[in-house]
Amino acid sequence: MTTSKNNVLIIGTGGVGTIVAYGIHVAGKANLSVVVRRDYQRVSKEGYKINSVDYGEIKGWKPDHVYSSVEKASESKQVFQFVIITTKNIPDVMKPEELAAPVITPGVTTVVLIQNGFDLGKPFIKKFPNNYCLSGVSHIGSHNHDGVIEHTGHDKEVIGYFDNPNFTKEQQKAKSEELIALLANEKNTIVYFNDAKWWRYRKLVYNATLNTVCALTGLDVARLEFSGVLEKVSVPAMKEIVAIAKADGCELPDGIVNEIAHCESGYFFEPSMLVDVKKGNPIELEVILGNVLNVAKELKVETPTLSLVYELLKGVQYKLKEGQGLITVPKTYVSNDTHYSNV
Amino acid sequence: MTTSKNNVLIIGTGGVGTIVAYGIHVAGKANLSVVVRRDYQRVSKEGYKINSVDYGEIKGWKPDHVYSSVEKASESKQVFQFVIITTKNIPDVMKPEELAAPVITPGVTTVVLIQNGFDLGKPFIKKFPNNYCLSGVSHIGSHNHDGVIEHTGHDKEVIGYFDNPNFTKEQQKAKSEELIALLANEKNTIVYFNDAKWWRYRKLVYNATLNTVCALTGLDVARLEFSGVLEKVSVPAMKEIVAIAKADGCELPDGIVNEIAHCESGYFFEPSMLVDVKKGNPIELEVILGNVLNVAKELKVETPTLSLVYELLKGVQYKLKEGQGLITVPKTYVSNDTHYSNV
Known part of the structure; x- marks a missing residue:
């Protein structure tokens, strides 16, 4: 030996x-x-x-x-x-x-x-x-x-x-x-x-839905519930994660949405992504939300809530990167000539 | 006389x-x-x-x-x-x-x-x-x-x-x-x-979509376009306003979405709602977004983008009102026992 x-x-x-x-x-x-x-x-x-x-x-x-x-x-x-x-x-x-x-x-x-x-x-x-x-x-x-x-x-x-x-x-x-x-x-x-994948899906039920939405609104998890955003945005987002996991062969337990929605009960907790935004640090947007949305797309699972939260947070990330000198914003703004149709 | x-x-x-x-x-x-x-x-x-x-x-x-x-x-x-x-x-x-x-x-x-x-x-x-x-x-x-x-x-x-x-x-x-x-x-x-209603629908194509999304992301209109959020969020939102207006008998002109999406070209402009958020003032959320969503609901027009932006901004409004002493946040947080089903 x-x-x-x-x-x-x-x-x-x-x-x-x-x-x-x-x-x-x-x-x-x-x-x-x-x-x-x-x-x-x-x-x-x-x-x-x-x-x-x-x-x-x-x-x-x-x-x-x-x-x-x-x-x-x-x-x-x-x-x-x-x-x-x-x-x-x-x-x-x-x-x-x-x-x-x-x-x-x-x-x-x-x-x-x-x-x-x-x-x-x-x-x-x-x-x-x-x-x-x-x-x-x-x-x-x-x-x-x-x-x-x-x-x-x-x-x-x-x-x-x-x-x-x-x-x-x-x-x-x-x-x-x-x-x-x-x-x-x-x-x-x-x-x-x-089953690391199953475990990480389980963690996403929190991270992709509470962490992200707190970062976007500036609310801690208690205020997220008080303001109604937990119910109107995070809970539908959680159900989307559960649906992606299921389509990907990972059955999450009954009651997971309710459990995670209330897991912080008692704490005015600020999740990591909100802390990053407040500190001006770039956020872990791609690994917490982008990657799972790629899987959803492959598996053709609808993700209206998660996708919109993702697109909005890309705007927040842009600002955070600018603040850290990681991107340079053009000095002049000439809108591109994309033509958006009306319908 | x-x-x-x-x-x-x-x-x-x-x-x-x-x-x-x-x-x-x-x-x-x-x-x-x-x-x-x-x-x-x-x-x-x-x-x-x-x-x-x-x-x-x-x-x-x-x-x-x-x-x-x-x-x-x-x-x-x-x-x-x-x-x-x-x-x-x-x-x-x-x-x-x-x-x-x-x-x-x-x-x-x-x-x-x-x-x-x-x-x-x-x-x-x-x-x-x-x-x-x-x-x-x-x-x-x-x-x-x-x-x-x-x-x-x-x-x-x-x-x-x-x-x-x-x-x-x-x-x-x-x-x-x-x-x-x-x-x-x-x-x-x-x-x-x-036709005051038509005129106000026309103004909403900007206010309900650029003003709101800038307020939510913290971006001015130029950065909104640079970061891709204009195309991914505001433009779909504009199309929803056009659809509500149409269902309500107000036909907006062809090309309105393209026109409004690029109306600020040349300016790093911060719309009023973003200015209010930065100053810590409550935002005109109900009249700019809530009222038109009530009409959409009555007329059964789908508004996935606008509705989610509205729910998220309600969270922002909660924080702004708290900052102005207009609401009192409970000192203890006992999560309510709502049961969210998994699907």
């Missing part, structure tokens, strides 16, 4: 990524590297500061290797058995499969996407057909507040795989369990779920 | 109302009163300051009477032949027919609504069935900047009537011309248009 540890690289150590990293450290079965961009100077000198509901107060902890960019991690010449991506997934700003490409060894590296959204594996499997692509759905509560990780909700991760037809289901399940062995320790809860 | 002048009261002297008032003063055929709320102290002492494209620079002009409220105007015991309302029309905050009721003498006062929106006459005609209710659509460019009226776009008003079945068309046309005689002078352009 070999004692050599797996080389694991985590890209993005915000609220989720840092706790995943620390969990791996506690499990003690990996040689751990992280890519930290914005906070590189501080983390590489002083380590992380974490107030964790699972691990207590942690000061000055450093992974084995800290890199300021994916390119720097690549220059280390390590071969990574696992690359875990926990950044926001905004392919219209930066495609994660291109971001991670320098540290992915074809046929060797298993890619793990612990990110929001739907159908995230597709571009990776297309670009790296001989690599496993695993799915992590995080149910953690954890945020980076000015460099301090405030971990307030227990770390639960649901692991599965984005189906790659070049591997058998058994191989992909075995690879998922290999990952779980690296992540799991006595404090966190890391579980395997056989 | 009697020399006694008509008593005219204008409620609301912002950008539009002040120029309407000054135009009446120049025409010289009325005993002119105004209700000024926010700026009462200044206007009653110092008069108006106006920089006008039509009338030049005006300082210290005062109408014959200045009142701080409708109630104060009512206490003057004047009988008003005409009451002209130029305030924003936000019936979910303040019903204009209730606001104006103290100065409307049944069977005598002609009500003139120089306001945005559709079907504005209905509540007045219901409450005052023996009074004329006239329509003014303003095509002016004029704004109140910190108490100075900056009048930059020529004053053009299109006058007609909201059809009251208790009067003949000839009577209502004659009353409209009576109003025009009071308003018109050598500098402004006051025209009669026979």
